[in-house]
Amino acid sequence: MRRAFLMVCLAASTTLVGCGDESNGQPAPDYVRKIIELVEHVENETVTHTDAEKVDSVGDILTFANPVFDKANAKQVATDQGYCIRTEVGKSWECEWTMFLADGQITVAGPFFDTEESELAITGGTGAYVQASGEMYLGFRDVPPPKVEYDFVYHVIVPY
Numbered sequence: 001m002r003r004a005f006l007m008v009c010l011a012a013s014t015t016l017v018g019c020g021d022e023s024n025g026q027p028a029p030d031y032v033r034k035i036i037e038l039v040e041h042v043e044n045e046t047v048t049h050t051d052a053e054k055v056d057s058v059g060d061i062l063t064f065a066n067p068v069f070d071k072a073n074a075k076q077v078a079t080d081q082g083y084c085i086r087t088e089v090g091k092s093w094e095c096e097w098t099m100f101l102a103d104g105q106i107t108v109a110g111p112f113f114d115t116e117e118s119e120l121a122i123t124g125g126t127g128a129y130v131q132a133s134g135e136m137y138l139g140f141r142d143v144p145p146p147k148v149e150y151d152f153v154y155h156v157i158v159p160y
Contacts, residue, residue: 029159029160030159030160031157031158031159031160032157032158032159032160033134033155033156033157034154034155034156034157034158035153035154035155035156036101036106036152036153036154036156037070037071037151037152037153037154038068038069038070038071038077038078038099038151038152038153038154039068039069039070039071039073039141039149039150039151039152040066040067040068040069040080040149040150040152041066041067041068041069041147041148041149042064042066042147042148042149042150043066043067044064044065044066045062045063045064045066046062046063046064047060047061047062048060048061048062048063056086056089056090057086057089058086058087058088058089059085059086060085060086061083061084061085061086062083062084062085062086062093062095063082063083064080064081064082064083064097065079065080065081066079066080066081067079068080068099068152073149077101077102078099078100078101078102079099079100080097080098080099080100081097081098081100082095082096082097082098083095083096083097084096084112087111090114091113091114091115092111092112092113092114093111093112093114094109094110094111094112095108095109095110095111095112095120096108096109096123099152099154101127101128101129103127103128103129104125104126104127104128104129104130105125105126105127105129106122106124106125106129106132106136106154106156107122107123107124107125108120108121108122108123108136109121109123110136112138117137117138117139117140118137118138119135119136119137119138120135120136120138121133121134121135121136122134122135122136122154122155122156122157125156125158128158129156129158130158131158131159132156132157132158133156133157133158134154134155134156134157135154135155136152136153136154136155137151137152137153137155138150138151138152139151139153
């Protein structure tokens with residue numbers, strides 16, 4: 001009995017996997033993979049504290065809207081805006097934001113860690129980035145205080 005059940009499960013999973021993108025009789029779409037390397041300059045961000053003492057606490061909200069520069073950090077090529085909610089004091093935030101580029105927008109969601117690099121999911125986009133997916137790597141840049149800059153490396157996948 002157990003063997004029959006496993007054979008039915010195996011047959012069902014093979015059928016589901018076989019359907020893929022071609023289940024409607026159309027060939028699977030072709031995709032373009034693109035890497036976009038940018039540098040965010042933190043110039044406009046605010047933390048709204050949720051406790052009366054105005055200290056770092058779970059539930060705090062960070063909002064921001066910043067200029068974003070090319071890989072060489074020489075020319076502004078975009079802006080971003082979004083928000084993060086503090087999930088672990090002194091350690092991490094959960095964030096969502098939009099990058100506004102000349103040819104469209106890219107949205108991301110995921111963690112921002114206070115002291116280590118982060119990887120966020122690309123959740124969609126507009127213009128050249130409609131139906132975008134992939135991931136974005138966020139890294140710290142070594143700049144003298146009070147400057148704060150982050151490397152944003154988008155690994156974007158879009159159908160064409």
